[in-house]
Amino acid sequence: MKRLINQRPSRAAQVLLGILPFALLLLAYLWASELRLAANPNDKLLPAFSSIGEAIWSMAFEADKRSGNYLLWVDTLASLQRLGLGVLLSALMGLVIGVANGAVPLFRAGLSPLVMALSLIPPMAILPVLFIVFGLGEVSKVALITIGIAPFLIRDMQQRVLELPEEQLIKAQTLGASSWQLILRVILPQVLPRLLDAVRLSLGSAWLFLIAAEAIAATEGLGYRIFLVRRYLSMDVILPYVLWITLLAFLTDYLLRVLTRRSFPWYYNGGKP
Amino acid sequence: MNVIEARHLWKEYGDNVVLENVSLAVKAGEFITVVGTSGCGKTTFLKLLLGVETATRGDLLLDGKPLPDEPNADRGIVFQRYSVFPHLNVLENVMLGAELAASPFWGRTFGKRRRAIREQAVAMLESVGLGTALLKYPSELSGGMQQRLALAQALIKKPRILLLDEPFGALDPGIRADMHQLILSIWRQTGLTIFMITHDLKEGFYLGTRLWVFDKRRHDPQAPNRFGATITYDIPLGHTDRTTLHTIQQSLGANHD
Numbered sequence: 001m002k003r004l005i006n007q008r009p010s011r012a013a014q015v016l017l018g019i020l021p022f023a024l025l026l027l028a029y030l031w032a033s034e035l036r037l038a039a040n041p042n043d044k045l046l047p048a049f050s051s052i053g054e055a056i057w058s059m060a061f062e063a064d065k066r067s068g069n070y071l072l073w074v075d076t077l078a079s080l081q082r083l084g085l086g087v088l089l090s091a092l093m094g095l096v097i098g099v100a101n102g103a104v105p106l107f108r109a110g111l112s113p114l115v116m117a118l119s120l121i122p123p124m125a126i127l128p129v130l131f132i133v134f135g136l137g138e139v140s141k142v143a144l145i146t147i148g149i150a151p152f153l154i155r156d157m158q159q160r161v162l163e164l165p166e167e168q169l170i171k172a173q174t175l176g177a178s179s180w181q182l183i184l185r186v187i188l189p190q191v192l193p194r195l196l197d198a199v200r201l202s203l204g205s206a207w208l209f210l211i212a213a214e215a216i217a218a219t220e221g222l223g224y225r226i227f228l229v230r231r232y233l234s235m236d237v238i239l240p241y242v243l244w245i246t247l248l249a250f251l252t253d254y255l256l257r258v259l260t261r262r263s264f265p266w267y268y269n270g271g272k273p
Numbered sequence: 274m275n276v277i278e279a280r281h282l283w284k285e286y287g288d289n290v291v292l293e294n295v296s297l298a299v300k301a302g303e304f305i306t307v308v309g310t311s312g313c314g315k316t317t318f319l320k321l322l323l324g325v326e327t328a329t330r331g332d333l334l335l336d337g338k339p340l341p342d343e344p345n346a347d348r349g350i351v352f353q354r355y356s357v358f359p360h361l362n363v364l365e366n367v368m369l370g371a372e373l374a375a376s377p378f379w380g381r382t383f384g385k386r387r388r389a390i391r392e393q394a395v396a397m398l399e400s401v402g403l404g405t406a407l408l409k410y411p412s413e414l415s416g417g418m419q420q421r422l423a424l425a426q427a428l429i430k431k432p433r434i435l436l437l438d439e440p441f442g443a444l445d446p447g448i449r450a451d452m453h454q455l456i457l458s459i460w461r462q463t464g465l466t467i468f469m470i471t472h473d474l475k476e477g478f479y480l481g482t483r484l485w486v487f488d489k490r491r492h493d494p495q496a497p498n499r500f501g502a503t504i505t506y507d508i509p510l511g512h513t514d515r516t517t518l519h520t521i522q523q524s525l526g527a528n529h530d
Contacts, residue, residue, distance in 0.1 A: 165355035170325060173344035175370035175430055181380040189360045266360050266410040
């Protein structure tokens with residue numbers, strides 16, 4: 001018998017072991033839901049799959065009686081717009097400021113301490129400030145996401161630039177590169193895939209800030225809806241919404257990964273020469 | 274006319290004297306190999322030549338003028354590692370130098386100019402034996418091929434001097450012999466002035482036209498950094514003899530064991 005740390009599951013066993021916890025959770029839910037519903041048919045805490053299905057149907061494919069909107073899609077669109085805008089803006093700032101900080105010591109001396117200090121401010125603590133300054137509209141939500149993840153992206157990019165071997169930068173100079181050419185042709189293309197990696201890591205926080213902002217002030221959005229229906233204990237809406245958000249998060253992560261793989265083939269066979 | 278001339282060159286880091294009073298003159302077309310124990314200042318000397326470090330005192334001249342204190346296209350370099358760009362394929366790596374010169378803002382060329390540069394790069398790559406690997410990325414190349422690429426990349430700029438910092442240190446002995454042939458044929462064809470640092474005394478002894486040994490003349494056991502290294506042997510090669518090799522081996526060993 002081999003040591004435990006040397007025993008590896010076969011391909012099939014790996015898939016099976018991966019599915020197992022999901023299946024167990026599902027079974028546990030079904031069992032608990034059945035028990036509660038048997039005791040009280042009006043129980044709202046663990047709704048049966050049938051009522052969850054009905055709720056999904058009515059949110060996604062029936063127009064809302066009051067507004068005439070298909071709520072799930074309206075919410076999804078609103079949330080994805082805010083998230084996309086906030087993440088895009090942060091990624092852009094990360095790239096521009098991060099690369100400038102990493103590549104140009106004069107920039108770094110001036111901006112790095114500021115970015116460092118800003119990254120220590122808990123973004124949620126200044127959400128009220130954002131609401132006061134930008135109002136309760138879209139800007140403050142996008143701003144919260146940006147303030148939440150941009151400092152991380154900037155610092156990560158700066159670090160990635162500083163990690164490039166010095167030999168490469170010297171070599172580029174012996175090939176006649178100016179500072180600008182060096183940034184454009186040597187640094188930028190090498191940190192782009194790393195930026196996409198960092199964006200994938202920061203998406204979790206981006207969702208967190210988005211839902212927090214929507215929970216406090218919004219008229220539509222996935223986070224808004226969850227917090228709205230909480231008042232009615234509508235677990236049949238909350239649970240599928242949470243699953244939907246998880247699915248969206250998974251899909252964006254997956255798409256970013258595929259994008260990196262397609263666009264930067266050199267990045268995946270070692271990254272370094 | 275001397276390509277490189279150093280007059281009473283000193284390099285100190287605070288109290289730590291690395292190079293002391295180095296004076297030398299190098300003519301165009303010389304192939305100089307530099308040996309010495311680790312920490313003897315040979316890398317510091319290379320950095321001075323490269324412009325990454327500046328001398329504390331003394332003059333270092335290229336073609337009679339002071340060396341610019343930052344790297345430029347006059348001085349080509351091949352490091353032991355990380356000399357090539359991982360995000361560019363073999364062809365793009367070699368084209369880069371020419372493209373940067375042709376397009377100051379974008380550093381990229383298109384159309385006719387690009388084709389001309391491409392042709393030049395392909396010829397260069399064929400001459401170093403990489404004609405069949407044009408579209409590969411550096412990570413797909415062996416160590417020897419990566420160094421061939423780094424050479425081609427440096428040569429396309431036609432530098433005044435070529436600096437090699439232990440370029441073959443990480444290669445297998447067989448491949449190393451191939452690379453020696455390659456660098457010799459490049460040197461013969463181009464007439465470049467080459468400085469090659471190596472920690473392999475034999476390699477230094479049989480490859481170039483002139484051998485420098487960097488070592489400390491004086492030693493203070495209480496303050497090992499009190500005295501810096503200088504060139505203790507400056508030997509024209511070509512008619513090398515075993516006794517000299519043996520003497521140098523002894524002197525390097527004796528000082529540092």
